[in-house]
Amino acid sequence: MAAVVARPVRRAGQQAGSVVAATLLTVLFLVVVPPPASGQTTPDAAGPVAAERVTIAFERGTYSVVSRTVLTKVLAPSDALPEGPGPFTGCWFELRGADGTIRYRRVIDDPVLLVSETAADAGDAGAAPGAPRLVRAATVPDRRIFSVLVPAAQDGDELLLFGSPYAPDARGVMAAPALPTASLEVARLALPPAK
Numbered sequence: 001m002a003a004v005v006a007r008p009v010r011r012a013g014q015q016a017g018s019v020v021a022a023t024l025l026t027v028l029f030l031v032v033v034p035p036p037a038s039g040q041t042t043p044d045a046a047g048p049v050a051a052e053r054v055t056i057a058f059e060r061g062t063y064s065v066v067s068r069t070v071l072t073k074v075l076a077p078s079d080a081l082p083e084g085p086g087p088f089t090g091c092w093f094e095l096r097g098a099d100g101t102i103r104y105r106r107v108i109d110d111p112v113l114l115v116s117e118t119a120a121d122a123g124d125a126g127a128a129p130g131a132p133r134l135v136r137a138a139t140v141p142d143r144r145i146f147s148v149l150v151p152a153a154q155d156g157d158e159l160l161l162f163g164s165p166y167a168p169d170a171r172g173v174m175a176a177p178a179l180p181t182a183s184l185e186v187a188r189l190a191l192p193p194a195k
Contacts (some may be wrong), residue, residue: 048072052189054159058128059151060113060174063187065159066145075149079107086183091163093148095191098156108164110144111146113176114139140166141175153191161187 055066081088084090091111095104116139119132150159162183169175 020161021172048074051075052096052150052152052191053147054150054189056111056189057148057169058146058163060142061165063161063189065189068153068191072167073149075104075151076106077108078102078104081107089160089180089183091183093117093150093162094160096158096160097154102153102164103157104151106148108148110146112140112163112166114141114144120147138176140176142174150191153193155193157191157193159187159191160185170188 049072050069053069053071055062055068057066079092081092090107091109092105092107094102099105100134115136117134120135148159163186164176164181165186166174166176167183
């Protein structure tokens with residue numbers, strides 16, 4: 001479909017009455033978005049649904065629900081894990097029904113781990129002349145707050161979090177594993193229906 005373009009008509013010597021009006025009349029585009037290919041759905045294909053924003057606190061290795069906000073929201077489609085028995089690495093959460101069925105799953109970035117980059121000394125081996133070398137460091141804070149979006153809870157629903165287990169080391173300092181480890185269930189939080 002062709003775009004429709006409207007242009008203001010000006011006569012020699014005539015001043016534009018309004019910059020805003022001239023700008024609004026300058027271009028009008030009709031955009032046509034093709035429908036998704038067969039078998040595909042758009043994230044908002046189901047439209048808005050009853051949902052909840054669940055705010056979670058991580059504190060020295062344990063997780064707890066801080067608050068729940070009921071809302072109507074278009075949710076992204078549920079994610080699938082890779083084929084095969086696993087083990088898998090990474091982070092995700094699942095909303096499970098009382099019978100253990102997965103009602104909703106989303107793969108997410110680690111909500112606890114803080115990753116920062118700092119410039120290393122210029123004299124370090126491997127650094128290009130005149131360019132700082134960046135060094136990545138991962139830390140686990142003692143406390144962190146994050147939220148997830150899930151469909152509205154039903155009787156017996158639980159929110160399960162999967163990822164790396166973080167706990168204080170012998171000195172009491174929260175530490176991240178040196179190498180990626182297989183993801184485990186790190187929290188199981190009850191979600192009774194909102195009243």
